[in-house]
Amino acid sequence: MNAALVSGLAEAVLGAGPTRVRIALPADQPLTMTGPQALAISPDGNQAIYVANLRLYRRRVGERHSIPIAGTDSPRGAFSPVFSPDGTSVAF
Numbered sequence: 001m002n003a004a005l006v007s008g009l010a011e012a013v014l015g016a017g018p019t020r021v022r023i024a025l026p027a028d029q030p031l032t033m034t035g036p037q038a039l040a041i042s043p044d045g046n047q048a049i050y051v052a053n054l055r056l057y058r059r060r061v062g063e064r065h066s067i068p069i070a071g072t073d074s075p076r077g078a079f080s081p082v083f084s085p086d087g088t089s090v091a092f
Helices: none
Strands: 004-011 018-025 039-041 047-052 055-060
Touching: 018 047
Parallel strands: none
Antiparallel strands: 004 018, 039 047, 047 055
16 A cells, blocks of 8 residues: 555646646655655646655656656755756756
8 A cells, every 4th residue: 555645736738727646656655845845747747756765756647656866866865846847857
């Protein structure tokens, strides 16, 4: 059973309106609240970045597994992820 559920609300680029996305996190990836936000939705609504275990993970819509983002694990942790306006980069 998953330890946490994250619900994100993303607006589709094509104007289809808001879409609810539910991401069930694995038990070994609890959200880490090290800043004002632990989740970011890409501008096109097709992927989410979240903070768990003091690092960033990416989950694409329709995929079942999250991928850790290389270079985001550090003793200080990652926090407050945000996508660039074009959705190709993530700042934290």
